[in-house]
Amino acid sequence: PELLVPLLRILTHSKRASEQAPVAAVIANLEHESPLVRGAACGVLGKYGWRGVVRDQVDLIVDELFDDESAYVRIKVYEMLGRWGDAAARAKLAFAAESETNSRALFTIARNLGERDSQSFGPRGDHTLARRFSTWAEVSALDTIHQPLPP
Amino acid sequence: MIRPFVAWVVVWSAIIVLAIYALVNAYYLIVHAVSLLELRQNVQERRVNPSHQPFESPFLPGIAIIIPAFNEAQTIRNTVRSSLDQSYPNTRVIVVNDGSTDATLQVLQSAFDLSVVDESPPWDLNCEPIEGIFQSESIPNLMVIDKQNGGKSDALNAGIWLTNQDLFCAIDADSLIDKDGLWHAVIPFLNDPTRTKASGGTVRVANGCSFTGSQVTDVRVSKRLLVGLQEVEYLRAFYSGRLGLSRLGSLLVISGTFGLFRTDAVRTIGGYSRSTVTEDLDLVVRLHRHMLQQDVDYQISFVPEPVVWTQVPETAKDLSTQRRRWYRGLLETATNHRDMIGNPTFGMLGTVAIPLYLLSEGIGPLVETYGYIIVPIAFLLGIVDVSFFITFLLLIIGIGSLLTFFSLISEVWGYQQYRRPSQIGLLIGYAILENFGYRQWKAITAFRGLVDFFQDRPSWGVIERHPFDEEPSE
16 A cells, blocks of 8 residues: 555546556556555546446446445545546435435535535435535535545 | 751752752753754755645645634734635635634624625534634635634634544634745655644744734844743744654644644544643643554654744733643643553653653652752751852753753754844843743742642633734833
């Protein structure tokens, strides 16, 4: 992790690679034993959602990622899906909201879904909470800025 | 009959006092010498300019600057301005109005164009009930939490629980952050992001300085004796004391005036304690305790660069209130964490750092007070020889002044905030003067703090503030 995390972070901020660039190693890191590595891998993959092969391969393990024991990793997964932003990714975010228990992770989902969709996801049927998150998602003082430090 | 007994008490207590005095001063000398080594390294590192533009780095963590404010209408506008004027790019400013009874909230509303956030906070803020939350219309990264009074710790906790930033910076509402202050303090987190849990920086005295906007533009030593004496103390405490302790891995306190912390680490230990009057000392000790108990590899750092400018008390009454609170807080923290003292489970910290800290800062002033009582008695009884007494007195003054000169050397060598030689001369004068009256007064004040501790007397007190752009009356 001492080497992988900085490497993945640099990849996250490097110029986007071509369509042929191998990403299998990055995807494999979603199952790394260290939550720091799993989270950092999500950061890189958020940048490559335009490649169908990336979305397809992540789809295979996304349910496991929703159940990750680390809230930090789950937040990074939600940010990755939010960055992809297509209909399928948004549907996954709405699905994750149903079972997410960590307030900050749920808030990340609301922020990435935006006002319209977060009003409808109703985490555990709680529309009041959804409305509250939706309001706070617009408050820039509550932004998360740039790369989070490792937990 | 009585005289031999008194003589016996005097002689033996003098031996004990001398032993403690020798130990404490040996400890101080080691810490001060180590601080010079640390400073040398720091000065060398500062000479190296990075080849990249650090302002544009995507790897900078976000920092929430949390300002707890209780009746700070006089200073809050400038404090918030200085927090917004940071050269560090990724900040959010959260002011927590802790049930002020003066115009603090009104000042904030008129200065920063606040509007109410319609919904209650997105999660529980671990504090007294919230009255309202405001977002600045004109400054997107500024937010104000208005809550019922719960004390400084409670106000800080509100901000810590609300923010989503990785780091938070706690500052006092009567202080101004230097525009590059966050850059300096964040360096340990950039160098070692996993291990670093907290960092502190040098707090400098703002009373004699001139300001433009919210920044100090002309650094001067105050001509007011009481303020000048405190300037010498601050230089000694930060440039020599904390810098050396940080190098030795034994830093036990990060000033409540300015501290940068890992938000998740502080949340994990429950935030600031509401049951102590020196929440800053207690927090750092609890961080040490938690990390050591969890066997986490960690560091708590100190950077010597000046990061914040603060107003110090200008009257003996206000200073006494502050120092009694500090001393009482030290005793509270020592009592709350007494199981760490001398405990090898806590490694060097438990066996060496905490005992020596308590000996120097806790027992030292009491021993000194005792000395002021016993020496005149010894004189009257003819037990102490005049030449011995004068030699001893000169030794005390000499060592005290030597330690202060260490920190003045650090200032001149490392930072040159005081640009005129006359200012350094004034500081040297204060360094000598403090041995005649001020030091003795502080020892007695510590003794009064001890009485406050045993009487369980609430001792926050009210200290008079001035707006930063206003000259205090002489």
